[in-house]
Amino acid sequence: MNVRTLRFKFxxxxxxxxxxxxxxxxxxxxxxxxxxxxxxxxxxxxNQAEFFARNIRPTPGGFEYLASVKPADAMALDTIRPFFVxxxxxxxxxxxxxxxxxxxxxxxxxxLDGILHQQSGFKDAQLxxxxxxxxLSRPLPAAGGQKLVLHLGRSVAELTAILDAYMQMYLYxxxxxxxxxxxxxxxxxxxxxxPFEEVAKTAEQITSERLNTQIINVRKEExxxxxxxxxxxxxxxxxxxxxxxxxxxxxxxHELRTPLxxxxxxxxxxxxxxxxxxxxxxVLISNLEELGRLTRIVNDILTLAEVEAGxxxxxxxxxxxxxxxxxxxxxxxxxxxxxxxxxxxQDLPETTILAxxxxxxxxxxxxLDNAIKYSRDGGRILVSMTxxxxxxxxxxxxxxxxxxxxxxxxxxxRLYRADPARxxxxxxxxxxxxxxxxxxxxxxxxxxxxxxxxxGAMFQIELPVLxxxxxxxxxxxxxxxxxxxxxxxx
Amino acid sequence: xKILVIEDESKVANFxxxxxxxxxxxxDVAADGEEGFDKxxxxxxxxxxxxxMLPKITGWELIPLLRKRKPTLPIIAVTAKTAVEDxxxxxxxxxxxxxxxPFSFAELLARIQVQLRRGIALGTAELRAADLVLDxxxxxxxxxxxxxxxxxxxxxxxxxxxxxxxxxxxxxxxxENVWDSSFDNFxxxxxVYINYLRxxxxxxxxxxLIQTVRGVGYTLRSTAS
Numbered sequence: 147m148n149v150r151t152l153r154f155k156f157x158x159x160x161x162x163x164x165x166x167x168x169x170x171x172x173x174x175x176x177x178x179x180x181x182x183x184x185x186x187x188x189x190x191x192x193n194q195a196e197f198f199a200r201n202i203r204p205t206p207g208g209f210e211y212l213a214s215v216k217p218a219d220a221m222a223l224d225t226i227r228p229f230f231v232x233x234x235x236x237x238x239x240x241x242x243x244x245x246x247x248x249x250x251x252x253x254x255x256x257x258l259d260g261i262l263h264q265q266s267g268f269k270d271a272q273l274x275x276x277x278x279x280x281x282l283s284r285p286l287p288a289a290g291g292q293k294l295v296l297h298l299g300r301s302v303a304e305l306t307a308i309l310d311a312y313m314q315m316y317l318y319x320x321x322x323x324x325x326x327x328x329x330x331x332x333x334x335x336x337x338x339x340x341p342f343e344e345v346a347k348t349a350e351q352i353t354s355e356r357l358n359t360q361i362i363n364v365r366k367e368e369x370x371x372x373x374x375x376x377x378x379x380x381x382x383x384x385x386x387x388x389x390x391x392x393x394x395x396x397x398x399x400h401e402l403r404t405p406l407x408x409x410x411x412x413x414x415x416x417x418x419x420x421x422x423x424x425x426x427x428x429v430l431i432s433n434l435e436e437l438g439r440l441t442r443i444v445n446d447i448l449t450l451a452e453v454e455a456g457x458x459x460x461x462x463x464x465x466x467x468x469x470x471x472x473x474x475x476x477x478x479x480x481x482x483x484x485x486x487x488x489x490x491x492q493d494l495p496e497t498t499i500l501a502x503x504x505x506x507x508x509x510x511x512x513x514l515d516n517a518i519k520y521s522r523d524g525g526r527i528l529v530s531m532t533x534x535x536x537x538x539x540x541x542x543x544x545x546x547x548x549x550x551x552x553x554x555x556x557x558x559x560r561l562y563r564a565d566p567a568r569x570x571x572x573x574x575x576x577x578x579x580x581x582x583x584x585x586x587x588x589x590x591x592x593x594x595x596x597x598x599x600x601x602g603a604m605f606q607i608e609l610p611v612l613x614x615x616x617x618x619x620x621x622x623x624x625x626x627x628x629x630x631x632x633x634x635x636x
Numbered sequence: 637x638k639i640l641v642i643e644d645e646s647k648v649a650n651f652x653x654x655x656x657x658x659x660x661x662x663x664d665v666a667a668d669g670e671e672g673f674d675k676x677x678x679x680x681x682x683x684x685x686x687x688x689m690l691p692k693i694t695g696w697e698l699i700p701l702l703r704k705r706k707p708t709l710p711i712i713a714v715t716a717k718t719a720v721e722d723x724x725x726x727x728x729x730x731x732x733x734x735x736x737x738p739f740s741f742a743e744l745l746a747r748i749q750v751q752l753r754r755g756i757a758l759g760t761a762e763l764r765a766a767d768l769v770l771d772x773x774x775x776x777x778x779x780x781x782x783x784x785x786x787x788x789x790x791x792x793x794x795x796x797x798x799x800x801x802x803x804x805x806x807x808x809x810x811x812e813n814v815w816d817s818s819f820d821n822f823x824x825x826x827x828v829y830i831n832y833l834r835x836x837x838x839x840x841x842x843x844x845l846i847q848t849v850r851g852v853g854y855t856l857r858s859t860a861s
Binding site for chain 2 (some may be wrong): 400403404406407408409410411412414415418437441476477478480481483484
């Protein structure tokens with residue numbers, strides 16, 4: 147999973163935000179709930195205390211109920227049974243009702259003292275057996291000069307049970323919510339970002355050679371439409387400037403041809419004059435050499451412009467690669483022999499590809515030419531080929547001067563010269579390998595290189611093999627169209 | 637021999653005219669297609685040198701017109717365009733040879749000479765130069781009666797030289813005709829093959845038939861010079 151994708155960021159952020167909101171909201175709800183539950187509980191206590199306060203009358207030995215009330219009635223006010231203890235103003239117990247006496251014994255002396263001396267208000271206390279009670283102290287209306295305080299107590303077990311259960315449920319739900327929230331966040335992020343992914347995939351197919359491609363938008367979302375529109379507009383602008391550049395290059399190269407032709411022709415004609423002084427003859431010959439170099443450069447630039455514009459129309463036909471390689475190697479053999487280089491061509495498996503003869507020839511020739519050029523005298527070049535039925539791999543390996551590691555990534559770049567001094571005399575601007583790469587790639591192939599200084603170089607080109615079935619289909623097709631023009635414009 | 641040069645670039649026309657005249661040809665120059673066509677109709681030329689990009693009537697339009705009137709007239713086209721399809725188009729349109737600017741004058745001259753002698757050495761008849769005999773049908777080569785073994789390319793090269801014997805052929809012409817290709821890489825190969833051929837047909841014999849024309853190409857002399 148890529149941590150740096152928007153999808154990841156959105157998913158995690160969404161999940162965390164949703165979880166945080168849930169946690170906070172749950173906590174506030176718990177607090178509110180606890181507050182309300184406590185208040186209700188205490189209100190109940192107050193009401194009951196009020197009731198007793200109105201219906202209890204102190205007697206010399208304790209207290210008594212007013213005739214009209216039965217204590218059970220008061221108890222019936224609530225399903226949760228309270229009890230009470232009656233004290234005088236100094237905390238001395240006058241009497242107790244229900245569990246009052248019992249509860250007094252279960253309390254620690256300190257708690258009991260605190261409660262019994264309290265004149266009014268709430269106080270919580272824990273019994274020895276762990277049960278918690280809440281007490282409400284309330285003075286009774288003074289009767290017969292005696293000040294009395296009612297201490298009404300009630301178990302908070304039920305209240306805490308509910309709150310605890312609530313809290314527990316809340317705590318358990320947090321991880322669950324976290325998981326669900328992240329999942330939902332993730333889904334939303336993915337869903338929201340999918341259209342962008344689609345746009346990106348289409349955009350990836352647009353290369354500098356296919357700048358006329360436009361993204362066709364199938365999404366209705368306004369944001370996506372705007373993105374696609376601005377992208378298309380950008381590509382169109384790019385395409386335009388690329389076009390202008392290409393045309394400019396082609397035009398410049400083209401315009402250079404006529405003056406070059408004139409220079410070359412006039413030089414040559416001048417050289418034919420027998421009365422020419424020797425110095426001038428030398429100058430003219432040198433000029434002709436330089437003109438030849440200029441011509442090669444101009445030719446290279448034109449080829450480059452044509453290749454870049456994709457205007458070189460490839461006329462692909464079934465081509466016997468193995469015999470083409472054998473043929474070219476045979477022809478180059480002599481160049482190699484001249485420098486005592488052994489060029490060994492292994493048994494090449496029979497291989498048919500769908501290719502433009504002219505350009506493949508040029509590519510293979512360039513590889514062989516390079517191998518010879520960069521071999522030492524007496525070196526060895528090995529040409530071999532594999533064919534696995536789907537791909538043909540042609541390998542040209544030499545044991546020459548090799549390529550420096552720092553140059554290796556650049557050798558397929560146009561106009562790149564590893565060592566400017568080394569092959570200046572060959573003229574041209576260094577299109578060789580970039581042209582090979584272009585040819586191989588326009589034939590849906592790949593080119594690889596492996597080399598180290600003084601360890602020679604190995605170039606491998608991989609081209610899709612034309613299957614027997616496709617071959618026969620193609621033969622029927624080309625047989626039918628053979629009468630037409632050889633050059634097909636696309 | 638009269639040659640018509642149809643070329644709108646006056647300086648190109650000038651040096652071509654000057655060079656061809658020095659080589660013993662009569663040359664007329666026309667600056668556009670229309671003028672060229674008029675001159676062509678007025679004079680009986682032996683060869684037309686034609687720029688393809690011409691004002692008024694282009695070279696492409698002109699070739700069929702010339703061909704219609706004189707089907708066997710050699711036409712050499714010249715252009716500044718190099719795209720492969722142009723090359724094919726030029727030959728398809730019926731010109732006999734094709735040169736791309738900038739070209740060397742020696743190259744042009746060699747091609748003109750070959751075109752003007754065209755037809756002389758075609759066919760399957762035995763080709764001879766001095767005591768060298770090449771039989772295209774049996775693919776057999778002998779010199780002074782001695783059989784010489786040649787590889788296919790060497791044979792093709794010798795056949796080409798013999799068909800154009802006593803003419804200068806440039807490396808480019810050899811590459812185009814023997815290798816059926818137009819790559820610069822091959823011009824080196826030509827030198828190497830010529831050497832091999834020399835070793836086989838000239839070494840130990842007299843006269844030396846294959847001669848180098850410095851800076852231009854080669855020629856196979858049928859007679860000792």
